[in-house]
Amino acid sequence: MSELSIPTYDPATTVRSLEVEIDAPASVVWEVLTDLDSYPHWNPFCVAAKSTLELGAAVEMTLADYSGATETFPYTEYVCAVVPERLLSWELRPTEVSVQAARRDQVIEPITDNRCRYYSTDAFLGEEALQIMADSGEWVKRAFDDTAVALKERSEALFTARSLGSRSA
Numbered sequence: 001m002s003e004l005s006i007p008t009y010d011p012a013t014t015v016r017s018l019e020v021e022i023d024a025p026a027s028v029v030w031e032v033l034t035d036l037d038s039y040p041h042w043n044p045f046c047v048a049a050k051s052t053l054e055l056g057a058a059v060e061m062t063l064a065d066y067s068g069a070t071e072t073f074p075y076t077e078y079v080c081a082v083v084p085e086r087l088l089s090w091e092l093r094p095t096e097v098s099v100q101a102a103r104r105d106q107v108i109e110p111i112t113d114n115r116c117r118y119y120s121t122d123a124f125l126g127e128e129a130l131q132i133m134a135d136s137g138e139w140v141k142r143a144f145d146d147t148a149v150a151l152k153e154r155s156e157a158l159f160t161a162r163s164l165g166s167r168s169a
Contacts, residue, residue, distance in 0.1 A: 026109075029151065042153070043150055048062035
């Protein structure tokens, strides 16, 4: 199996979630990540998402506010990488209104046929990257860690239910 090429970013402006080992195949984890309609059932940070997940497509999200300011807030990023069962990425592009930019990579690494690991990164880019990291890096890390744990739980439950022949997951 060839190595997946993940962009490298400045560690001073990059948040990385904890890495979780998941007792489910990469295909199941991929299914959970790409089933955006089910996010409200398992994802504590991105509580709703809508997208075709095609390259360049908008990902319209409703995010839980881990900074403590409000209950949820809307956020839109754009799909920039899709490698089935390995990588799902979206980015915030700078605009005339805001120079903020970022890229989120969600990485799945197969370990065996029925086991894989997952982590995600959020690289803050552009001239405001250091300030954004200072302002939001801590809560983004908490949000991504919670998401990694929830993805593990959801993927393992789905795989176990299917392995037992159950129709509920």
